[in-house]
Amino acid sequence: MKDWNYENEQWIGLPAHLKHLPLFTRHYDMTSVFFRILWGLFLKVMFKTYIRLKVQGDFHALWNKYPRLILISNHASHLDAVSIAAAVPFKYWTHLFMSAAKDYWFKNSVFTFFSKHCLGAIPIDRKDRKGEAIKLCTTLLKTLDRIWLIIFPEGTRSKDGYIQNFKRGVSLFAEKTETPILFLYLEGNSKLMPKGRAIPLPGNLTIHVGPVYDPLPVEELYAAYKTWVLTINPEAYAPEDDNNNSPE
Numbered sequence: 001m002k003d004w005n006y007e008n009e010q011w012i013g014l015p016a017h018l019k020h021l022p023l024f025t026r027h028y029d030m031t032s033v034f035f036r037i038l039w040g041l042f043l044k045v046m047f048k049t050y051i052r053l054k055v056q057g058d059f060h061a062l063w064n065k066y067p068r069l070i071l072i073s074n075h076a077s078h079l080d081a082v083s084i085a086a087a088v089p090f091k092y093w094t095h096l097f098m099s100a101a102k103d104y105w106f107k108n109s110v111f112t113f114f115s116k117h118c119l120g121a122i123p124i125d126r127k128d129r130k131g132e133a134i135k136l137c138t139t140l141l142k143t144l145d146r147i148w149l150i151i152f153p154e155g156t157r158s159k160d161g162y163i164q165n166f167k168r169g170v171s172l173f174a175e176k177t178e179t180p181i182l183f184l185y186l187e188g189n190s191k192l193m194p195k196g197r198a199i200p201l202p203g204n205l206t207i208h209v210g211p212v213y214d215p216l217p218v219e220e221l222y223a224a225y226k227t228w229v230l231t232i233n234p235e236a237y238a239p240e241d242d243n244n245n246s247p248e
Contacts, residue, residue, distance in 0.1 A: 032117045036093060039118040043086040050202050051079075051192060055087045057209020062182065063092055066212060067146040070174055070181045072225070074163045074236070075152035076190035078104075079200050081119065083186060084150055087207045098150035099124050099137065122149075134169070141177035149173075153221075161190030162238040163229065166222040174215035181221065183210030185229050185236075208232055 047053035062069070073080060081098045088096055100106070102123035105115040115121040122137060140147055151173065153166040174181050185208040193200035210228050213221070229236045 035117040036120075040090045040093065043082065044090075047083070047086045047205075051083075051200060052204045053083065053086060054204070054206045055209065056206060059088055059092070059209065062209070062212070063089075063148075066180055066182070068141065068144070068177075068179050069148045069212070070141075070170065070179050071148055071150045071184055072153050072170055072181055073150070073184040073186055074158070074189070074229070075154045075156070076158040076161050076186075076195070077193040077200075078157070079193040079205075080152065080157075080186055080189055081121075081150055083189065083205055083207060084184060085119070088148070092148070093120070095144070095146045096120060096148050096150070097122055097140070099152070101156075134173075137173060138176055141173060141179050149179075153218075153225075157195050158190065159195050160238070161194070163226070163236050166218050166225070168218045171216060171218040171221055175217075178215065181213045181215065183213070183225055183228055184208065185210065185232055187233060 071084065073084060081100065085093070085096060085098070097120050100115055100119065100121035100123055102125045104111070105119070105121055106112045106123045115123070122140075124134075137149065141149065151170050153170040154164045155167040155169075158164050170181070173179065187206040187208065188204055191201070192203050192205060213224060216224065226237065
């Protein structure tokens with residue numbers, strides 16, 4: 001296990017909204033541990049009773065084979081990242097991170113506390129011109145012996161539930177750090193908590209665990225993901241997708 005250097009410029013040069021990240025890399029802050037345990041217990045109950053979560057695939061086998069992974073998924077709900085975390089066994093959470101929009105998940109003190117101590121979120125400033133968060137994600141993927149990083153390659157939630165264009169960031173992360181990419185598909189997320197809804201509806205949610213790909217250019221990654229998803233749900237893409245929904 002590599003030692004983590006808390007004094008290097010990577011940390012002291014970061015803006016304040018990124019300063020929390022050492023809490024869930026190498027330093028086990030007891031506040032984070034306590035609230036993560038509570039959060040894990042809540043999710044276990046919630047996803048067995050209120051939302052019936054089904055996982056099609058084996059995260060244990062992947063964990064043993066791939067210590068470093070980028071997990072990508074469709075994105076149509078604020079429930080998505082939480083659902084993926086609930087599907088991943090709790091004992092792996094120490095090494096589970098997720099990219100999160102700073103303007104939403106870190107918009108006030110309550111959301112910030114939750115995102116830091118429960119989600120292990122890396123805030124991504126969508127207006128950032130210096131690329132600080134991108135550099136940080138790249139550093140984590142290169143430096144840590146074990147990390148699973150959740151990224152939603154569409155960049156934002158789908159308004160209609162259909163899978164949208166992939167942004168180039170996910171391919172850049174994977175290619176620069178030589179990190180494999182795991183395909184996930186969330187089936188039923190847009191019905192349970194569509195964009196604009198504050199509280200999810202009760203119902204069924206299935207997370208399909210797909211293949212692992214070596215880093216690919218975004219066009220090839222998008223095509224491979226689409227081919228796989230269509231074997232699960234032929235209606236996952238809008239009918240005009242072929243003409244209007246190519247990767248950016």
